[in-house]
Amino acid sequence: MSNDEPGPGREGEEPEKRPPGGQDNPFAGFDLGAIFGQLQNMFSWQGGPINWQLAVETAKQTIRQTGDASLTAQERAQVDQTVRLAEHWLDEATSLPAASAGQALAWNRAEWLDGTLPAWKKLVEPLAAHVVGAMGQALPEQAAGMGAQLTGVLTQVGGMMFGAQVGQGLGQLATEVVGATDIGLPLGPAGQPVLVPANIAAFGSGLDLPADDVRLYLALRECAHQRLFHHAPWLTAHLFSAVEEYARGMHVDTSKLEEAVGTIDMSNPEALNEALAGGLLEPEETPRQKAALARLETALALVEGWVDDVVTSAATPRMPSAPLLHEAIRRRRAEGGPAEQTFVTLVGLEIRPRRMRDAATVWASLRETRGVSGREALWAHPDMLPTGDDLDDAKGFAERAASPDRMDIGDLGFDEPGQGPAGDEGRGDEGPGEEGRGDDGTAR
Template sequence: MSNDEPGVGREGEEPSKRPPGDHDNPFAGFDLAAIFGQLQSMFSWRGGPINWDLARETARHTIRAAGDASLTQEERDRVDETVRLAEYWLDEATTLPAASAGGALAWNRAEWFEGTLPAWKRLVEPLAKHVVNAMEKALPEQAGPMGQQLTGVLTQVGGMMFGAQVGQGLGHLASEVFGGTDVGLPLGPTGRPVILPANVAAFSEGLGVPTAEVLLYVTLRECAHQRLFHHAPWLSAHLFSAVEEYARGMHVDIAKLEDIAGRIDMTNPEALQEALGSGLLEPEETPRQKAALSRLETALALVEGWVDEVVTLAAAPRMPSAAALREAVRRRRAEGGPAEQTFGTLVGLELRPRRMRDAATLWANLREARGLAGRDALWAHPDLLPSAEDLDDPAGFAQRASTPDDLHLTDLGFGHGTDAEDQDDSAGGAEDDADGPEGGGGDQGDSPGPSA
């Protein structure tokens, strides 16, 4: 190589400076301004117990790493068409009308994250605030001014810990969910069915069922959820308050927190996530905590059981794969699919409707005893809903509440059209038990088929 080449000096002369980016530069390839800007943002967060800027950036990175293509117009049109068909089928399976708040939403993963973020903030911030407060109380009282400085640091560290965990959790969850109600709560806009076509297609792999039928079945469930939350506006607040009540009863192991804080590596996001998942948060076995958990589990079971019963009533006479899809969804919920696991990591609570099958049987017994309107009328007020004890005896509850007067529904305007025979006729004769109605419940020739 000639000494006249750029960057190589003649003998006895200093070599000329090499251009930026050379391999000898330890900072080559790094955008130092961006790195320091992100660090400054992380440590200057003052917006509450969770650093949502960090959470949003982490979630976006996680979603991009998993892949997230923009939806085509054809995919959006297919979702619109499937929602219309699902609503048509549901009209014969429930008296609750379709929610009309602007139509269906077809989302990719990033759109789901942004669209459900307000609901997640409401769900996880109470627990994060509880943990950060516990971190501050762990400081010795005699710390004085130094303690005040440490309190500020702990608040920022806590916000970063939760921000990293929430962002990563929701980023992974975005690649698994089907719509806006997968965890049994209305996470998206109420009254607007939300479908993620890419995730539905991934779920259909290995089921041996055409993707179009899987999409229709998932859409039936999403639309049924939306009808329920739209018709019973108190239900959303009821569920969210139960989650918040449960979060307020979480116990923080202060000794373990102090040990973790002394060993944690703030440059390692995985270490931050492991810290909150290491038994730091445990439910207190208090009557208040037990009551909150029981109330939440019963409400979730009733919601999921009603949706299961209504969707089965609508789909079984028309869709040969309905029974198989029903079991696939049930297993996913019972075993704690990604949605439940992520939620458990985020708020220390698994939203798993453990008694969904019992609730579905109860709603089916009510339909047989009182018809569709009599079954659906119980959603008029939380005091009318079955209790956990009623789930133990669904047939008995159906008999005890076999007339509208037993629940004073006529005073609430829900006494009209509760005759069981009339309602069975209006449902096209779909009288089979919710655990497996067969074809013949309706005139299939009068309804569009499941193909899209």
């Protein structure tokens, strides 16, 4: 270029245009294509009341932020060996047979999310459908004429709101659960024990106990859950239907929704998160809902109480650290551990730990009065189980259940009173000794 030719910035030359990523561009540094692609996916969801595509992506982002290494062959083999030992111990603590002869499942956090997602869809969608329907009722009368078009928009918005909330909850839960039955419900494949080694290590990090003991104790709990759900096939449907009944009985505060629909900036993630955290989607309790909640609380308490009694009987004679691990589990639950907190967020209900301790007392008393097989016999049918009132008088219920007029094991499908579901004869009058029991007879 000659000196006579105008150069950049010379007088008389038009100012140079700034590149799109220049300092004055407010979108500099953002991948606008990705942002608009995500928005399009969010608002094009047509798959139901929850945008599961958004939920899964949100959950996986949370998992990636906390770290989620792939499991090694050695880690998977270690889980398999631990589960085999746990099943051997449980054979002497319960007459219910092992749920599966196959290998145990060792999952990392992303695998836990993928493996439990079908169960979460069954649990959460009834609640979401109810709230999305309430959002339509919250619209002002003048909007009613827009009909199906507006309903579609509300479904998309509601799906996005629930997708964000569910994704956050599942992502957090995936970083803390130790198996597939932490909340008392079977979330994974039927009959297959699941352990999450990274979360087991995190659970045991502050206990100052051998890592092998922690892993084995948690495997005992997972395997005991799986045995129960396998032996009582009606139980899963019973629990899930209670959740659905709870959702059907809800009354949503439409005035809060009506106010929120007009004030939330859906393009602002912070505003949406604040609304969700502030209880935007929390329903009001009704008598019908309270009845369903009581039914669900009692059923979950009975499951957890039975597991507590069985695992205490199996572990205490062999594992000196068992009482400390039992107390760690109890404290985690009583403090509203991660499973309970996330269950509240996702399904809208809270499980009271007090009922679980009462249920453990019921099962321990039944074991003392009826033996192991007599305790397990009550799982033959939901009508045989203790009620909420029975949990208030655990030992009294055990005494009443021991009466021939109250129950006849021969009528429950077993060949004879001394024979359990697995056909292990002669164990009906024998239970584990008094190891692992407190002064008041309750399971520690």
